[in-house]
Structures are given as structure tokens and as C-alpha cells.
Amino acid sequence: MINTYDEALNFIHGRTKFKKIPTLKRMRRFLDELGAPDKKINAIHIAGTNGKGSTLAFLRNIFQAEGKTVGSFTSPFLIKFNERISVNGVGISDAEILRLTQELYPTIAKLDAELPEGGPTEFEIVTAMMFKYFSEGHADIVLIEVGLGGLYDSTNVIMPKVSVITSIGWDHMHILGDTLPKIAFQKAGIIKKGVPVVVGGVDPDPLQVIIRQAQKMQSPIQILGKDFDVKDNGEKNWSQYFDFSSGDFHLDQVQTSLIGDYQTHNAALAIQAYIEYESLHQRKADPKIVKKGIESTRWAGRFERVSSNPTIVLDGAHNISAVNLIVQTLENDFSKGHVYILMGILADKQADKMVDKIATVPNASIVLTQFAGPGKRAAANPEKLEHKLETHPKNVSAIDDWHEAITEIKRKLTADDMLLITGSLYFISDVRKYLKQPDHNLK
Template identity: 50%
Template sequence: MVETYAEALQFIHGRDRFKKKPTLDRMRQFMHILGDPQAKLNTIHVAGTNGKGSTVAFLRDLFMAEGQTVGTFTSPFITRFNERISTDGVPISDDDLVAMVKRIQPVVDRLDRELAEEGPTEFEIDTALMFCYFASHPVDVVIVEVGLGGLYDSTNIITPAVSVITTIGLDHMKILGDTIPQIATQKAGIIKSGVPVVCGRLTPDALAVMDQTAASKQTDVRALGRDFTVKNQPKAETWGERFAYTWGDHRWQHLEIDLLGQYQIDNAATALTAFITYHQQRHLPIEIADIRQGLRQTAWPGRFERLTTEPLIAIDGAHNEPAMVELAQLLRQHFSQHDVYIVLAVLADKQYDQMVRTLLKVPNVHIVVTQFQGPGKRAAATPQALEDAVTSQKRISMASDWPSALKQVLTNVSADDLVLLTGSLYFISEVRQYFKDAD
């Protein structure tokens, strides 16, 4: 039996990540034995290729600004596992995590015996811990982030108040399919009968899948760019964004966020629409002052996050090709007058060749490709593989490990330049910890 925090983590991380056949039957059985804790929760469900974490953070802070208590379930964590299960942004305590593991461990043992090779996976256990925790430590609303896909994700046994789908792009193609409509179909799997759906900026073919799925479930979709809109309102300071928001009678100017990038405006607007939808369903009033405060105070670690200001060093968790396209756009918009030095490390199962090429399309970018310790059994792409991904070797060099790459970059930068470490959330988690320890 698990007794310590270290043993609890060992128990969680020691499980298989995937099973051969995707199914929700095992998760339903698991939760049923535990008394269906998820049925006691008031939830909002968030899926999407990119932007899930930031959208969850905006939603959390919108609810908190009006005095509600908010549970969140997110992945991956940046510094410690506990971050994945948080209340009002505060991670679950070590003692509570151990208590929850002790509660579910006998059920996991029983399912292992009954289902042989098909016992619960690591993420199913994470999800079970979260459901049990919030059922026994009640909050006003729990914002649940999908782990992977949607249709067969272990979180998909809930019936939420609102379903949110942020973006659809090509990622996890071995599991979810290799076309946008195929991936959209997996994400649309979270749409439930009669539950309203809010979508971020989707391509027409992805949005068509959402509309068809919603119609078959007797519900409707509110989509960014079609039903609600945003307009960027540039401001003098370099950090943060300002925008106008319009949806029906809701027309607000000069909403501000402290995160950078057009995609963060999109995430904020998607969260805001989900927030309003939730309030409309429950006939609850909304205050624009709360909305302004909630959006302005939202921070999300590892999303174009400043670590130091002189020199300006930032980290960003862009870990797939759609995210790199957004990142390249951000660099063009905010840093076209600066030299940008990127330390890039990517997991080997990503489209790293395309990611490198996308970054090199920004003319003032210089890249040092390197590697980091990949999580568990997942390997990082070698610097050589990353360098081989491009034909022209101009503006790209190589370092054996990321601290060497950073040292190499810092000898070249001037006070006006930007140093950016990116390519994987696991990588920037390592970087962030390194800077924290150095303080």
C-alpha cells in the first residue's frame, strides 16, 4: 500500500500510457466502483489541439474574479505533478494526493485482476484522482482539460455544462488520424446531447464537423469568427494584448490580457464565450468589471513566459507544427525589430522538420538546435536530426545539450535581443526549474 508522496508518484507513473483498444468502458467501470464521483461535479470540458491550457486558465480567472471557487484539471504539469489538480490555482497538497491514491489503489488492483492486461492506464488514474478529489473537496465549478483527442479520452464520461473546443490542428496523428476532419471528429466526441458548444478559430472543414455533430446531439455551436468576433487593438507597451469582443448584445472594447500573441486573444475570447454561456444557462448575472479583472490577471506558466528581462529570456511550450505557426506570427508581430535567438529542442515523434522550417521563415530568427531528457520512454529528437531537417544551414547551429546552447546564445546577444527556449512543454519544464533553482 502506498504510504509516501514518492510512492504515490511511482504508482501513478508506473502505469501504461495507452492500451491497444480505445474504450470508455474501463473508465466507467472504474468510476462506478468508486461511487461515480464525477456525477457530483459541475464541469466545463475543454478539448483542442492547442490552446487548452490557456483557455482553462482564462476560464478559471473569470470565475475567480466573481468570487467562485474553481477546480482545474490540466496536463502536462510544468514543475510538479500536483499542478494537474488545482483549486483556485493552488495545486493539491502532497498529503491529499497520497490520500486519494490510497483510496483508488485497491480499485486499480481489483481491475488489474479482473481485466488482466487491460487495467487502468496512467491518465485514467490521473482522471480518477481528480474526480475523487473534487467530489470530496467541493468547488463551484471544475474545468476539465481533455488529455488526448476527446471521444475516447478518460475525461469524456462527464456531462458538462459547456463543451469547449479550442483549435484543431495536425498532432498525435498516429492516434487521432491524419486529416483535419478525422482529428475534428475525435475532438467532437466530447459534444453531449443538449450541451452548448463553444469553438475557437477552426478551419471550415473542422467547424463543419462540429456543426454536424452538434446538430445530431440537438445542440448548437458558437464559433469564433462566425458567431463571436475579436479585433486586435494594438497598445504601446510591448507585453500583453488588447482587443474588442463582440457576441450578440455583448460588445466590449479594450479588454486586456497579460499573455502575448493573437492566439491568446482567441483563447481569451473562447473562454469568455464559454463563461457567458455558462451564466446564461443558469440565469446568473455577469459584471464587465469582473470580466476585465479576470482576463487581465490570467497567467499561464510556459506560454511565452518571461524568465528574465535583461537580457529578455522567454520560454514557450509550442510543441507541434500548428503552435510553431502561431509562434512565428507572434515573433513577426512583436519582435520584428529585434534579433531573436531560439534554443530549440523537440520530441522525436513530432513534425520537427516542419517546425524548424516554419521558424526559419521569420527573417530575424537564429536557431540553436539541441536536446533534453525526454519524459519516460519518449525520446527527444537529436540535434543532428533537427539540423538535417533544413537544407540551408544559414542561421542554424547545433549544441549537444540545452545549457550549452543557452551559454552559446548568451555570448552573442545584445540588450535588445530576445532569447527564446521552445519546442516541447517537457523541455521548458526542465528550463523553468533550472532558472527557479538559480534564483
């Protein structure tokens, strides 16, 4: 039996991660055995290579500014497992994790015995916990982030009110496909019949795949740059400013603490999704509520300044698309002073391409390091990675121990410099815990 929170976590993390054949049939059977909790919630479904978490955070804060209680389902977590299922941005309690695991356990055991391929995977169990929890009425609306891809992701049993596809880029190619249109086809799998879909800045070829799927499903589609627009007004004093327009809805000089012009795109997607949701309920979006929601949004690990003296920034960029966005932000807004970039990357990512790209920042020095990856996933070896780089840039070095690397870089920082720590959400989660210790005395 499962009697404690730790036993519940051990049980969940001990499950298989993937099955050989992708299918939603097992997830559907699992939920039907539980009384179909997914059919009892009011949801918005968010897919995309990058930007899902930030778009969800913006949307959550807009709904909260309206006075709604907002549930969210995100992955991975930054500090604690409970963050994956949260209400108004606060992870559910240890007691609730234990209760939900205990309630699901008999059904899991039944499916283990009955299904030829075995019962649900780790992610399917966490998804079912989320559906079960929110079906009990703990939130007015639930924002659901896709775990991987879209088409076969276990969240894709949901019939949402609005679907969002934030971006299409290179990630998980071994599962989703080796071209952007193939990856787009997987993400477009979340489009449901007649459900409006909001789409971010996507290249023409993958965008055509999404448009075709929307037409096939008779889903109204709103595309950034065509049906609604955002104008980035740049960064000032660690805030990003932008204008937004959609039909007769306009906002000027909106401020957000999420840095990077790509964050203005994510904010625009959240605003448009909110406009679509309000329209379904015969309501007009209130500009004051939207502005208040955007301005109050915080999202840990997205170009997040955790110290201003010295300047230390954490960013969970873990694929080439996200690194491209960081490079753009550094070149646009942080060309003064020197940027020291400490990177820990999982071995199953395009580590060499990520480093080659970030090494193009003229005022940057890159230090490669390693960390304990999650489960059986290993981090890329810094020395091997350094030798593998195409251009062998002179501004790249390696320090195995990331604690030592942080200490060494901090000694070099002047008032105009920045230490940016990036490469993996798992890595920055470890770093965040370390930097929060009192002896670091960060301001």
C-alpha cells in the same frame, strides 16, 4: 502498500500509458466502482489541439473574479505533478495525492485482476483521482482539460455544463488521424446531447465535422467569427489588447499579459464559455468581472517572459500549429532586434516541419538541442534533425547540451534581442528549473 508521496507517484507513473483498443468502458467501470464521482461535479470540458491551457486559465480567473472556488485538471505539469489537480491555480498537497492514491488502490487492484486487458492506465488513474477529489466538494466549478483527442479521452465520461473546442491542428496523428477532419471528429467527441459548445477559429472542413456533430447531438453551437467576435489591437509593453463582442455584450481595450494575437482568441473562447454558463443559470455576464478576470490571468510557459534583462521567453509550443502561431507573433510584434531561438523537440513530433517553419522568421537564429524526454519518449537528435531539414536554412545550428547553448546565446544578447526557448513543454519545464537557480541572477 503505498505509504509515501514518492511511492504514490512511482505507482502512478509505473502504470501502462495506453491500451491497444481505445474505449471509455474501462474508465466508466472504474468510476462506477468508486461511486461515480464524475456525476457529482459541476464542470466545463475543454478540448483542442492548442489553446486549451490558456483558455482554461482565462476561464478560471473569470470565475475567481466572481468569487468562485475553481478546480482545474490540466496536463502535463510544468514543475510538479500536483499541478494537474489544482484549486484556484494552486496544486493540491502531497498528502492529498497520497490519500487519493491509497483510496483508489484497492479498486485498481480489483480491476487488474478482473479485466482481460488489465486495470486502468496512468492517465485514467489521475483522471479518477481528480473526479474523486472534486466530488468531495473542494470547488464550486471544475475546468477539465482533455488529455488527448476527445472521443476516447478518459475525461470524456463527464457530462459538462458547457463544452469548448479551441482549435484543430496537426498533433498526435498516429492516434487521432492523418487529416484535419479526422482529428476534428475525435475532438468533437466531447459534444454531449443538448450541452452548449463554444468553438474557436477552425478551418472550414474540420469545422463542418464539428457543426454536424453538434447538430446530431442537438447542442447549441457558438463559433468564433460567426456568433461572437474578437478584434486584436496588438501588443504594447508586453501586454496584448483586444475588443470582444457577443450579442449585446461588449468589451473594449481588454488587456492581457498573455502575448500573441492567438491569446486574444483563447480569451474570447473563455469569455463566450462564461457567457454560456451564466445564461444556463439565468444570469447575465458582468463585463467588470470578465475584464478583471482576463487582466489578472497568468499562464506559465505560454510566451512567458522569465527575464527582462536579458529578455528570455519560454513557450511550450510542441506542434506545427503552435509554431505557426509563434512565427506570427514574432513577425507582428518582435521584428526589432535579433531573436535567438533554442529548440528541444520530442522525436515523435513533426520536428523537421517545426524547425523549417520557425527558420522563416527573418531576424531569427535557431539552435537545436536535446533534453531528457519524459519516460521512454526521446528528444529529437539535433544533428540528425539539422540534416533532415528540407531547405537547410543557414540560420539553423546545433548544440547538444542545452545548458551550454543557453550560456553561449546569453553572451550574444544585446538590449534589443530576445532568447526564445521552445519546442516542448517538458523541455521548458527543465529550463525553468535551471533558470530559477540563484546564480543566473535574472531580472
